[in-house]
Amino acid sequence: MDAMIDVRHLTRRFGPVTAVNDVSFSVDRGEVLGFLGPNGAGKSTTMKVITGFLAPTGGTAVICGADIVENPIAAKRHIGYLPEGAPAYPDMTTLGFLRFIARIRGFSGADAERRIDLAVNRTALGGVLAQSIDTLSKGFKRRVGLAQALLHDPDVLILDEPTDGLDPNQKHEVRTLITELAPSKAIIISTHILEEVDAVCTRAIIVAQGRLLADGTPSQLEARSRHHNAVRLAISGEAPDAATALLRLPGVQSVEPVDDAEGAGLMIFPREGHAIVSEVTDLVRTAGWPIAGMRVERGRLDDVFRAITAPAA
Amino acid sequence: MHNTWVIFRRELASYFATPLAYVFIVIFLVLAGALTFFLGNFFDRGQDDLVSFFSFHPWLYLVFIPALSMRLWAEERKSGTIELFLTLPVSLSAAVLGKFFAAWAFAGIALILTFPFWITANILGSPDNGVILASYIGSFLMAGGYLAIGSALSALTKNQVIAFVLTAAVCFLFTVSGSTVVLGFLQNWAPAGVQDSVASFSFYSHFNAILRGVIDLRDAVFFVSVMALFLYANAVIVDLTKAD
Numbered sequence: 001m002d003a004m005i006d007v008r009h010l011t012r013r014f015g016p017v018t019a020v021n022d023v024s025f026s027v028d029r030g031e032v033l034g035f036l037g038p039n040g041a042g043k044s045t046t047m048k049v050i051t052g053f054l055a056p057t058g059g060t061a062v063i064c065g066a067d068i069v070e071n072p073i074a075a076k077r078h079i080g081y082l083p084e085g086a087p088a089y090p091d092m093t094t095l096g097f098l099r100f101i102a103r104i105r106g107f108s109g110a111d112a113e114r115r116i117d118l119a120v121n122r123t124a125l126g127g128v129l130a131q132s133i134d135t136l137s138k139g140f141k142r143r144v145g146l147a148q149a150l151l152h153d154p155d156v157l158i159l160d161e162p163t164d165g166l167d168p169n170q171k172h173e174v175r176t177l178i179t180e181l182a183p184s185k186a187i188i189i190s191t192h193i194l195e196e197v198d199a200v201c202t203r204a205i206i207v208a209q210g211r212l213l214a215d216g217t218p219s220q221l222e223a224r225s226r227h228h229n230a231v232r233l234a235i236s237g238e239a240p241d242a243a244t245a246l247l248r249l250p251g252v253q254s255v256e257p258v259d260d261a262e263g264a265g266l267m268i269f270p271r272e273g274h275a276i277v278s279e280v281t282d283l284v285r286t287a288g289w290p291i292a293g294m295r296v297e298r299g300r301l302d303d304v305f306r307a308i309t310a311p312a313a
Numbered sequence: 314m315h316n317t318w319v320i321f322r323r324e325l326a327s328y329f330a331t332p333l334a335y336v337f338i339v340i341f342l343v344l345a346g347a348l349t350f351f352l353g354n355f356f357d358r359g360q361d362d363l364v365s366f367f368s369f370h371p372w373l374y375l376v377f378i379p380a381l382s383m384r385l386w387a388e389e390r391k392s393g394t395i396e397l398f399l400t401l402p403v404s405l406s407a408a409v410l411g412k413f414f415a416a417w418a419f420a421g422i423a424l425i426l427t428f429p430f431w432i433t434a435n436i437l438g439s440p441d442n443g444v445i446l447a448s449y450i451g452s453f454l455m456a457g458g459y460l461a462i463g464s465a466l467s468a469l470t471k472n473q474v475i476a477f478v479l480t481a482a483v484c485f486l487f488t489v490s491g492s493t494v495v496l497g498f499l500q501n502w503a504p505a506g507v508q509d510s511v512a513s514f515s516f517y518s519h520f521n522a523i524l525r526g527v528i529d530l531r532d533a534v535f536f537v538s539v540m541a542l543f544l545y546a547n548a549v550i551v552d553l554t555k556a557d
Contacts, residue, residue, distance in 0.1 A: 014556065051400045054556055076402040083400070087393035089323075091330040103319045104401050132330075148397070 003028050004078075004156055004186035005050065009059035012042075012049055019045040021210035022059070027186040027203075029155070032178060034201035034218075035190040038309050042210040043190040044084050047160050050188075051081045064155050077105070080154035084161055086145030090134035094125055094144055097133060098151065105152045119147040122177060139170045146174070150181075157187045163196060175200045194301040208309035222299030224307075226269060229296060231280050232258070234265035236292035242266065249283060251276040265293070316403045320411025321418070324385075328419050341377055341423045348373065349430065362440045366430050367448045367524055371488050371517050374459050379480035381419060382463025383473040385412050386551060391471040395555055409548045413464050413540075420456040424449065444526035451523030454536035455516055459484050461543035468550040484516075487539075491515025 003026035012020040020042045027033045037043045048054045050061045052072045061068045066075035088097055098119065102112040120126055123143040128136055133144060142162070149157060162178070163171040178187060178200050191197065197204045197218050204221055206214040214221060222228060235242060243255045243266060251274035258267045270276040277296050284291055328334045345366065349355045353365025389395035398408065434440045463480040470476050489495055491512045499508050512518065519532040 048396065048556075053396050053400050073402045073404065076400060079400070081397070081400045083393065083396040085393055087397050089327065089394055090392065091327050092323075096326075100319065100323045101401070104316055104403060106315070106402075145397075 004064050005188065006062040007046075007050060007059075008061070010046065010049055010056055010061060011058035012045055012054060013057045018210050020049065020056075023207065023210070023212045024059075025205055025212065025215060027156075027188060029186050030183050031203055032182050032187045032189065032201045034197040034204035035188055035207070036192065036194070036197065036204055036305060037190075037207040039192065041208045041309070043207060044160055045210075046207070047081075047158055047188070047190060048083075051079055051158055052076050053083075077152070078155045080149035080152065080157045082142075082145045082149045082157075082159040082162055084164075086142045088133045088141065088144050088148065091132060093130055093132050094136070094140075095129040097144065098147060101148045101151055107152070115151050115153070118153075119151045122150060123147040124173070138165050139167065142166060142170070142174070146177070155185055157181065157185050159187070159189045161191060162189055163191070163193065171196075194305060197301060206305060206308050213308045214304070218301065219298070221304050222301055225299035225301070225303040227267075227297040227303055228299030229270050229275055229277075231268045231270075231277055232262075232265055232293075232295045232297060233268060233280065233284070233291070234263055234293040235289050237290035239287070239289040242287070242289060245283060245287060246280065249276065249279045251279050263292075267297075314407075316407040317411045317414070320403070320408060321415045324412050324415030325418055328415070334419070337377075337380070338423050338426060341373070342426060344373055344376075345369070345427055345430075360438075363430060363434055363445050363448060364524060366427070367452060368521075370452045370455065371520055374456055375481055375484055375488060377423075378420065378456060378459040378484065379463050379477045381416050382460050382467055382480055383476040384467070385416060385464045386468035386547075387470055387473045387476045390468075390555070391473075395551075399551075399555060405548050405552065409464070409544055409551065413460060413544055413547070416460050416464065417453075417457050420460060421453055424453055424456065441526065444524075447526050447528050448524050450528060451520055451532070454523075454533060455520050458487075458516060458536045458539040458543075461540040461547070462487065465543045465547035465550055468547055468554060487514060487516050489515070489517065491518035 005027040007023060007025050010020055010023045011018065023042075023046060025033075035043050035046070045054065049056045050063070050068065052068045052075060056069065063075040064078040066078065068075040092100065095116070098116045099112065102116055107115055120129065123146050125140070125143055125147055128140055133141065136144065142165070146159075146162065149159070159178075163174050166174065175196065178189065181187065182200075182202075189196070189200070201218060204214075204216065204218055205212055206221075214224075243257070246252055246255045246266065246268055251270050253269045253271045256267045256269070258265050268276065268280060280294075284294075348369040349366040353369060355365045358365060386395070389398060399405070431445055434445070435442075462483055463476070466479045466483060467473075467476040469479065492515070496508060496512060499511060513535075519535050522529055522532050
């Protein structure tokens, strides 16, 4: 089956600035694609082109078989879009706004009301239906934006920073919602919150300066981190020669002292492709150091993110 | 067609969502009345027609129409809702037309609410109601012309105040281009063809032609073409400026 979102060599320039530079990727049903990148990397621009708000300078995006450049209206019918900041008409009530969206998407009568009910229940908007949107809190506004995007039960969901500005509970709710919707849809979410990628995404791509720099599952990306398989060791007592002893292990690349919120300790980095946890445990046991804690690191997305997106010095 | 209707309803309702619409209509009616009775000498003229009412409409619209049209696109751009609006499955022409017709309908409602003038004239005398009807139609067409200009210019900026000033200025030019001041200025150096075409762009002269009681096809075509031209420009401007 063809991918539901197929982005082909997408380029968008604003005058001399190339905001999106030859980006290609595709998303299948059931995938939640995390779209990562620093501010100004071209995330929002890419989404605006995919959703048909901006015309591409080159390339195109095909949504469920409909080309967004040649057949924009057909393509837009398949998309539910939450623009950055979840804009909605402030003078309308929540219900009035959702009714407008339902009508313009071609639903009427009982069908429209049923769809509105469903979207309202999914986003827990029941209490604010009669309230005008400009009196709503940020969290509710975001949910109105989500309800609007879900109303027509689209095949493709494109959410630009869906949890930005929400409190931790609200973030959790939105992530749960995305996970619930995931099996039947192709979803793209943009974010610069890396924990979100671990929480909801099945795949992540990283863009910087308009270029696509990495594409993989979150664990594949984490494996590119230098912290991948590193061992964090906290020694509770005196062991002045620990660092030197650890360095002598064959799999160990380097040992760095760390002192952060978790407390003081040693971070032991492995040589490329080595798993060093058993070597380290053996050494600790033979040396008899008093151990307060030990952990194998999975790798850190923010390391990878920084390494990939930092402008070349 | 369906989408134009849905957008039309939303836009028209949004005028009435705040008390602004009512304030607006009241000011329009008060101004229309004040101009008719004080500047137009409705009673002293001793004639049973509504010329002293209608002849102020071009000037009234110079203030009233930019205030109506300024929010059409500037507000969408400012609040970012334009991104939501234009990613819905609607064509740009449906979007432009829906908004325009809503503003035009609002102007129409304000115009209809001036019916007490018509009643007054009918009580005090027996005016030619055909002429009055033609004048109302002419005034409505002229309002559409001004609104199309205002709608297009509103897409140029995110700032409603700028949209207002810009529209008032451009509408002023379209109003006075047939006046003796402008033509006198051109008289000495511009070729006759230029003078004629500048004069033919005047809303004022086309409207005055209609006030005489006959809706000449040329005058109607003029206002309709102005609307078509500026609404087309409106779509182009929206497409060009939506990105920033």
